[in-house]
Amino acid sequence: MTMRPETREALARYDEWLERTVKSRDGMTRRAKRLERGARTVGRRLRNMAFAVLAVLVAAFLYGNIVAPLGFLGVMMTFLAAICAMVIFANWPASPAPKLEKLPDAPLGTLPAQVEGWLEAQRPALPAPAAREIDLVMAQLDRLAPELKQLDPATPQAEDARKLLGDHLPRLVKSYAEVPATHRGTAEAQTHFREGLRVVGGEIDRLTQELAKERLKALETEGRFLESRYGVKKD
Numbered sequence: 001m002t003m004r005p006e007t008r009e010a011l012a013r014y015d016e017w018l019e020r021t022v023k024s025r026d027g028m029t030r031r032a033k034r035l036e037r038g039a040r041t042v043g044r045r046l047r048n049m050a051f052a053v054l055a056v057l058v059a060a061f062l063y064g065n066i067v068a069p070l071g072f073l074g075v076m077m078t079f080l081a082a083i084c085a086m087v088i089f090a091n092w093p094a095s096p097a098p099k100l101e102k103l104p105d106a107p108l109g110t111l112p113a114q115v116e117g118w119l120e121a122q123r124p125a126l127p128a129p130a131a132r133e134i135d136l137v138m139a140q141l142d143r144l145a146p147e148l149k150q151l152d153p154a155t156p157q158a159e160d161a162r163k164l165l166g167d168h169l170p171r172l173v174k175s176y177a178e179v180p181a182t183h184r185g186t187a188e189a190q191t192h193f194r195e196g197l198r199v200v201g202g203e204i205d206r207l208t209q210e211l212a213k214e215r216l217k218a219l220e221t222e223g224r225f226l227e228s229r230y231g232v233k234k235d
Contacts, residue, residue, distance in 0.1 A: 045090055052085035100174065104166035108158055109149035112141040115165045125177050127190045133197035137169070140204040147211040157211060164203055172196045 060078040064070040070078065098106070098114040106114045116138050126134060144161070151158050176184070176193045183189055 048089040049086045052089045053082045056082045056085050100170055103170055104162065106166065108151060108153050108162065109145075111162065111165050112145040112148060115169065116141055118170065119173070122173050122177065126173070127185065127193065129190055130194050130197060133194050133201065137197055137201050137204065140201055140208065141165070144204055144208045144211075147208060147215075151211065157207065161207055164200065164207070169200050172200065 056078060060070060060074065060081075064074065098118045100118065103111070103114060103118065119134060119138060123131075123134065148158070148161055151161070172193070176189065176196075179189050
């Protein structure tokens with residue numbers, strides 16, 4: 001039966017809507033993860049600031065009760081020490097981004113997370129129109145990470161993943177960042193960069209699907225073995 005043009009157009013619009021919805025969900029997931037990571041960092045720093053101030057107060061209390069009364073000068077020094085402690089611990093612990101030169105040598109299982117951290121550090125220098133592609137790449141890295149943790153580092157797929165994530169993707173971002181600022185904002189430069197990100201994203205998807213298919217084949221093989229070993233014969 002031939003599909004009517006109206007039906008074909010409706011299906012095409014639905015496919016476009018579905019693609020936008022999935023991509024927007026990936027972007028929302030990435031933003032949620034960034035907010036969660038930021039909240040954890042702020043929480044750790046607030047906790048450290050509270051402990052530091054508490055340590056200063058306890059030290060001042062012990063000094064004032066064991067050694068000598070603090071007096072006005074001691075109280076002021078305690079106040080200044082508490083402020084200094086808060087300032088110091090407001091930026092500690094620091095969360096340095098992974099070094100670019102260390103990405104190719106990162107353990108395969110942690111490579112996606114390290115690449116994500118590096119991309120997050122580069123985000124301020126990247127064009128706003130590329131934010132969606134960056135979010136999609138990061139969402140794809142999240143899906144690829146569990147597969148890489150189980151992958152034998154000696155396999156060809158592991159080598160492909162290491163080259164793609166540890167070399168090709170960072171090199172694309174670095175090459176864009178090295179474009180002179182006067183030309184970096186041009187439509188041509190941004191188009192090349194976004195197209196490159198899409199190619200990388202497509203390759204990450206291909207690798208993820210390939211690894212998933214291998215898992216399915218292994219499951220099928222195991223199932224056939226169990227069936228041949230313990231299966232009930234049909235009449």
